[in-house]
Structure formats: C-alpha cells, structure tokens
Amino acid sequence: xxxxxxxxxxxxxxxxxEVILRCVPISNHLxxxxxxxxxxxxxxxxxxxxxxxxxxxxxxxxxxxxxxxxDGSNFTLKIRSTKLEDSAMYFCASxxxxxxxxxxxxxxxxxxxxx
Amino acid sequence: xxxxxxxxSTLSVQEGDSAVIKCTYSDSASNYFxxxxxxxxxxxxxxxxxxxxxxxxxxxxIAVTLNKTAKHFSLHITETQPEDSAVYFCAASIRSGYSTxxxxxxxxxxxxx
Numbered sequence: 541x542x543x544x545x546x547x548x549x550x551x552x553x554x555x556x557x558e559v560i561l562r563c564v565p566i567s568n569h570l571x572x573x574x575x576x577x578x579x580x581x582x583x584x585x586x587x588x589x590x591x592x593x594x595x596x597x598x599x600x601x602x603x604x605x606x607x608x609x610x611d612g613s614n615f616t617l618k619i620r621s622t623k624l625e626d627s628a629m630y631f632c633a634s635x636x637x638x639x640x641x642x643x644x645x646x647x648x649x650x651x652x653x654x655x
Numbered sequence: 656x657x658x659x660x661x662x663x664s665t666l667s668v669q670e671g672d673s674a675v676i677k678c679t680y681s682d683s684a685s686n687y688f689x690x691x692x693x694x695x696x697x698x699x700x701x702x703x704x705x706x707x708x709x710x711x712x713x714x715x716x717i718a719v720t721l722n723k724t725a726k727h728f729s730l731h732i733t734e735t736q737p738e739d740s741a742v743y744f745c746a747a748s749i750r751s752g753y754s755t756x757x758x759x760x761x762x763x764x765x766x767x768x
Binding site (some may be wrong): 544573575581582583584585588596631642643644645646647648649 | 687689691697698699700701704706744746748755756757758759760761
C-alpha cells in the first residue's frame, strides 16, 4: 500500500539556522499538507497546498515558513530561522480527490529539535 | 475558526471492555469527522471517519456516531484488546477541496490484559 514518506526522521539544528523538511506524498494525490505536533500536544494544521500554491495557512505559518513542490514528487517545508519553540514533530499529509477527497494520509513525521 | 474539544484525556479499561471517546466541535459548517490512532512515536493513522449525512458508521469493533444538532461525535471501541492502546485523536473539517483538519487534544487509551 502506498505511503507518505518523510526525510529526515530526526533533525537537530541550532537556533537561527534554516531547515528543510522533505516529504514525498502518495503519487496520485493532489492536495498536500503540513501539520506539527509539539511533544504531548495535539496535531496542529500549518498549511495546505494545491496546484502549486498555498490553499490555506494557519496563524502558526508565519513569514519564517515556506513550502515548495520543487519537482513532481517532493513537497518541502522550510523554516528560515529556527526558534526553540519550533521544536516539534512535523507531519506531512496528502489526500486524493475526487476518490477520497477528505481522507488525509500522514507520513511518519520528522522530529525537529532546535537547540 | 473551528474548535474541537475531546474527552477524556486518558482512559483505562480492561481487555474486553468497551471504550468511548467523545468530541464536540464549534463550527456548524463542519461536516467531515475522522478519527486517528497514533501509537507511540508513529504517524497518525486514519481508523474511521463519518460525514454529516450519516448518523453512525461501523467497522468491525469500531463505530462512530454523530449528532449534528448537538455538535458532538463519539468513537466507540468494543471488545478492546491490548493492541488498541494508543492515543486517539478526533478531528473536524469543512467540506472543501482541501479539508483542513482541526484536531482534538487526544485521548490516551490504555487497555490492560
């Protein structure tokens, strides 16, 4: 069964550094999402992406964040200047209209640790 | 925006008992309600979902009910097994081309043998 994949599984970075988190959505999916989960807390929506542009973003997704689909398979989340509070698990998800327009499938996550 | 409340935060049951987790939502426009199971250190996995034109949906030992008037929905697990132990998240979204999910805070379910 196809799955969303993410790399790296764990990223440690120093405050102020840029990080890029990578995702490969399920191949025939058209909608892509990033969520984050601070340790022990709920999953929070960051951004959705469709047709090479952002569809919706939350207030968490400020100017420090950007997303890109650089080629036909990858979907990336960039944090320009990381802060301590960016430490979290970041999940990529994808969905596949019209067959299953609402169902979102999550990747295994990237644990980002900012020191 | 949408706000989803989930109760209880932890739930301990004996193997074979039933477990019920409840969620309420605030936005009456929401009409898609998935449930995710997250085992420790793993990805959230969709286990069941319900859309607002349906009041109940069942899949083997798992069922979800929806009360649109009261704006609440529940997950029911019967004949619980130790492998059901995980964190369960409810979520809500408005039907659209991209269904942004708003999650509840999660329920840690512990099933003791």
